[in-house]
Amino acid sequence: MEPAVQVRDVWYRYGKGELAKPVLQGIDLAIAPGEIVLLTGPSGSGKTTLLTLIGALRAVQEGQVRVLGTDLSGASEAERVLLRQRIGFIFQLHNLLEFLTARQNVAMALELDPRLAEAERLRRADAVLARVGLAGFEDRYPANLSGGQRQRVAIARALVHDPGLILADEPTAALDSKTGGEAVRLLRKLAKEQGRTILVVTHDPRILDIADRIVAMEDGRIVEPTLARAAE
Amino acid sequence: MSSLAARRAALTPPLAFRLAWRQLRHDKARLLAAISGVVFACLLVFMQLGFMTALLDSASTTQMLMRADLYILHKKSEALWRTQPFARARLAQALALPEVERVAPFYVAQVPIRNPETGKTRTMMVFGFDPDSGVFDLPGLSEDARAVLHQPDTILVDERSRPDFGSFAEIIARDGPVATELAGRRVTVAGTIIHGASFAADGHAVTSETTLWRLVPNRGPAYVDIGAVFLKPGTDPRAAMARLAPLLADDVFVVDKPGLVAFEKAYWQEQAPIGFIFGLGVAIGLLVGCVIVYQILFTDIARHIREYATLKAMGYGQGYLRRVVLGESLMLAVLGYIPGFFLALGIYALAESQIFIPMRMDLFKAGLVFALIFGMCVISGLLAVRKLKDADPAAMF
Numbered sequence: 001m002e003p004a005v006q007v008r009d010v011w012y013r014y015g016k017g018e019l020a021k022p023v024l025q026g027i028d029l030a031i032a033p034g035e036i037v038l039l040t041g042p043s044g045s046g047k048t049t050l051l052t053l054i055g056a057l058r059a060v061q062e063g064q065v066r067v068l069g070t071d072l073s074g075a076s077e078a079e080r081v082l083l084r085q086r087i088g089f090i091f092q093l094h095n096l097l098e099f100l101t102a103r104q105n106v107a108m109a110l111e112l113d114p115r116l117a118e119a120e121r122l123r124r125a126d127a128v129l130a131r132v133g134l135a136g137f138e139d140r141y142p143a144n145l146s147g148g149q150r151q152r153v154a155i156a157r158a159l160v161h162d163p164g165l166i167l168a169d170e171p172t173a174a175l176d177s178k179t180g181g182e183a184v185r186l187l188r189k190l191a192k193e194q195g196r197t198i199l200v201v202t203h204d205p206r207i208l209d210i211a212d213r214i215v216a217m218e219d220g221r222i223v224e225p226t227l228a229r230a231a232e
Numbered sequence: 233m234s235s236l237a238a239r240r241a242a243l244t245p246p247l248a249f250r251l252a253w254r255q256l257r258h259d260k261a262r263l264l265a266a267i268s269g270v271v272f273a274c275l276l277v278f279m280q281l282g283f284m285t286a287l288l289d290s291a292s293t294t295q296m297l298m299r300a301d302l303y304i305l306h307k308k309s310e311a312l313w314r315t316q317p318f319a320r321a322r323l324a325q326a327l328a329l330p331e332v333e334r335v336a337p338f339y340v341a342q343v344p345i346r347n348p349e350t351g352k353t354r355t356m357m358v359f360g361f362d363p364d365s366g367v368f369d370l371p372g373l374s375e376d377a378r379a380v381l382h383q384p385d386t387i388l389v390d391e392r393s394r395p396d397f398g399s400f401a402e403i404i405a406r407d408g409p410v411a412t413e414l415a416g417r418r419v420t421v422a423g424t425i426i427h428g429a430s431f432a433a434d435g436h437a438v439t440s441e442t443t444l445w446r447l448v449p450n451r452g453p454a455y456v457d458i459g460a461v462f463l464k465p466g467t468d469p470r471a472a473m474a475r476l477a478p479l480l481a482d483d484v485f486v487v488d489k490p491g492l493v494a495f496e497k498a499y500w501q502e503q504a505p506i507g508f509i510f511g512l513g514v515a516i517g518l519l520v521g522c523v524i525v526y527q528i529l530f531t532d533i534a535r536h537i538r539e540y541a542t543l544k545a546m547g548y549g550q551g552y553l554r555r556v557v558l559g560e561s562l563m564l565a566v567l568g569y570i571p572g573f574f575l576a577l578g579i580y581a582l583a584e585s586q587i588f589i590p591m592r593m594d595l596f597k598a599g600l601v602f603a604l605i606f607g608m609c610v611i612s613g614l615l616a617v618r619k620l621k622d623a624d625p626a627a628m629f
Binding site for chain 1: 247255536546548625
């Protein structure tokens with residue numbers, strides 16, 4: 001079975017010429033479908049850059065990145081936009097649209113699919129909101145939700161369109177340890193039920209236990225043999 | 233790539249427009265401020281266009297009331313208030329054309345008239361012609377009342393002249409014909425007509441040609457300002473015009489009625505810098521509106537830059553976000569135009585009652601202003617859209 005994510009000998013530099021600062025120096029990483037991988041490492045280790053490359057948010061400079069069957073080396077912006085539609089993103093801050101209700105925010109991830117009718121979009125949005133424990137909050141605006149509730153709406157938004165891959169960047173950073181832990185455990189539970197692949201970038205040690213595997217980075221390299229962990 | 237095409241089809245305007253509307257209406261205070269900006273621009277443009285068309289309309293009121301088929305003017309004539317009289321013999325020459333039925337002279341003079349109530353004098357534009365010639369329509373006057381013009385030293389005053397001339401309509405309704413002075417001589421104002429002030433003259437009056445010759449210094453039957461030519465029934469005015477011109481000496485030219493109206497309007501539009509002045513007013517109104525709408529849209533994008541970047545990360549293309557911003561600008565155009573239109577109607581009515589110049593709302597003006605406001609909002613939107621480039625999803629992590 002083809003890995004959901006296949007990264008081979010990827011190099012990345014910011015800036016140009018002699019001032020160019022290498023942030024990724026020959027990364028190799030494969031993530032199998034249904035696997036939950038945690039990417040950890042100190043600030044500046046290049047983990048976020050790797051995440052944005054896998055998320056098709058940046059153009060690949062050197063090496064091969066293959067995500068959900070799409071080769072991103074030399075991919076056009078249009079191809080990257082299309083791939084992004086099949087990925088669920090969870091950000092450090094919830095990044096919900098403040099002028100949309102929880103239901104409308106979640107439905108935004110479905111409005112890219114022409115086959116879905118409006119009623120079907122709303123039905124699916126409500127169903128996912130119920131699964132993240134927000135039944136009854138569908139018509140609330142983000143301003144009227146707590147931090148934990150907002151992050152759960154963001155999780156619902158990342159899951160609702162059945163993405164082949166979920167990318168999360170420090171999903172607990174803006175939350176206290178209790179709500180943060182609840183949020184990522186909820187994410188893990190829903191992902192496992194549906195067999196979703198997840199890559200989480202974090203340096204929050206309290207959530208390491210949700211991972212099937214932990215990958216550590218330092219100075220643009222993967223530093224130790226990846227640790228296999230007991231999944232359940 | 234067929235799935236690409238399918239995905240593109242998904243991003244059709246309706247959903248982008250709905251998002252635009254949801255974003256607009258979320259903050260009512262900002263929406264109100266943005267709409268006010270558009271309303272303001274709308275009003276400015278309506279006012280400038282209103283004044284300009286009122287000017288051009290009022291400039292040709294006299295010509296619209298003339299009833300001949302063709303008109304002869306001296307080549308040095310610039311406009312009705314700056315005519316160069318030409319020899320009456322030209323009219324006799326015109327009779328040589330078989331299609332011409334008859335001719336009638338029309339005289340124009342600027343003459344001081346005394347206000348019978350205050351005793352002050354002001355200059356009025358007076359038209360002299362043969363009352364039986366039918367060359368000039370006298371709106372507001374019955375056929376019988378027209379006969380009064382045959383009496384010597386009798387004039388009819390435009391009741392829509394500026395009030396400074398005296399309230400002739402009221403006085404006559406109360407006391408009957410009133411005596412006053414025209415060019416220092418005694419005349420009887422026997423009644424009123426409806427004409428309306430123009431930018432060239434604050435007041436108008438009509439009289440018989442014989443009265444005009446007698447009252448106005450240095451005027452006589454020998455030189456006329458406009459020669460009115462009546463054609464035999466069934467004659468094509470344009471064809472007759474082409475044949476008439478070569479028969480006349482080259483100090484005059486011939487126009488048909490649309491040509492006469494256009495000649496007068498062209499003077500005010502081009503010779504006088506009026507078209508330019510009002511055109512500048514329109515441009516400034518649009519510029520102000522543009523800046524306001526741009527500012528609103530720009531700060532909106534700047535405030536929501538993270539949200540826009542999130543949408544990009546989720547797989548929304550630049551085109552979709554562009555449509556959201558343009559959708560907002562078009563909605564502002566429509567939302568601002570509607571109250572702007574009705575406010576302009578009110579201001580037109582106010583201006584008409586204050587300056588006695590007809591301010592009309594017509595379909596053309598309404599359509600033109602809508603097109604201008606729409607264009608203004610599109611330009612603001614396109615300028616603001618450039619800010620979307622700052623929404624970089626990769627910078628969000």
